[in-house]
Amino acid sequence: MTGNDDRRVEFEALVRPHLGMLYRLAYRFTGHSQDAEDLVQELMVRLYRSPRNLAAMPTLRRWLVRVLHNLFVDQWRHRLHTPFGHLHPEPWDGLFENVAGVPSPEQEAHAADLRRQVLAALYNLSNEHRALLVLHDVEGRSLPELTDVLHLPLGTLKSRLFRARRKLRTALSERNPSARPDVVADEVSQYGL
């Protein structure tokens, strides 16, 4: 085995445990399984070509999230695929990825509709805005944590989050000019009104 092979084996052993996490993140960024594979693959090609000393990296997982995020935000232009508008892996008995299952009551249908609208709006945002919503609103990472992960100032992230949410909400309220009053009352009653 040559020194190159040794380095490759070590590199693969270090990144392999994180590939599933990277795929899931890439899937949420791109909204598409094939794009997710392509994005992670693109990242790995770059890492193979310019090996870094990953073993010396104390926070490899975090670093991988950052480089994937930066690749997606800065360079990912896509693609032939229309966005799924969904991220549901297998709700119907493992057979179908994107199906609400058996015909549901009206209320469930409304909820499913809104869910699809949210996802469609999410996948119409810019990569930068979507990536932040994925990390913050979907994965639940806090802004202070994200300043560490992404090496971006808190102020930048705050204003980016504000703009991303505003765009998402604007897109949705255009589609939902009138939420039914009874639903509104229900929602608000949770907050003691």
Add this chain to the structure above:
Amino acid sequence: MDCNRLHTYLDTEPLVAPPAEVLEHLSQCASCREAWALAGKVQRILRSLPEPYVPLGFEERVLILSRRASEHRHHRVARGWALALAATLLLGISIGIVLQWAAAPMGGYQLRTGAILVPADTATVVRIALDAAHPLHHVGFTVNVPQGMQLQGHPGEQQVAWSGELAQGRNVLNLRLVARSGAAGTLETALHYAGQDNIFKVQVVAIEDESLRGIVRRLLARMKLV
């Protein structure tokens, strides 16, 4: 608090435990209540999205493909199902074929066909991608499985049928197919919607893992990847 500040609050703060001034404004302003309700729903939807499913063999596949691509500097990064298929088969694991079908709008009788080789006695995921121009409700699905093959989770059933919906955009049907060595036939997926049938036929041939490896190796060699 006015409507503008409330909307700013909505886009910057977590919606749990809002301060008194927010509650007070909400109690007086119907349009902000509506916006508040929608924002709350949106946050809950985003927070409760299921974890994406990592395809079987993804780690091996991505390492092999990116290693090969990185070694061939002047080749563009290999993409596409043919190569992914080849690489996964090389590893003795499974993925299938994507038949893409654009329905815009849905109508008439459509037939799409393809052919795949699958390793015998191993679950192979045959993926059929369906692009729907708009949401379709009450779609009937029927999958006919050839002799010598079955869908995982449906032992002994040559036909599996159910009804459901197609979302707008890409829908992916994952059929986990297990085939006996030597089995061959047509895997047929029929979609029935509004009196119309759409049928997808995939010729499936199951062969021993070893001969499959040989085929894939030759395929990769032709692509100058090994």
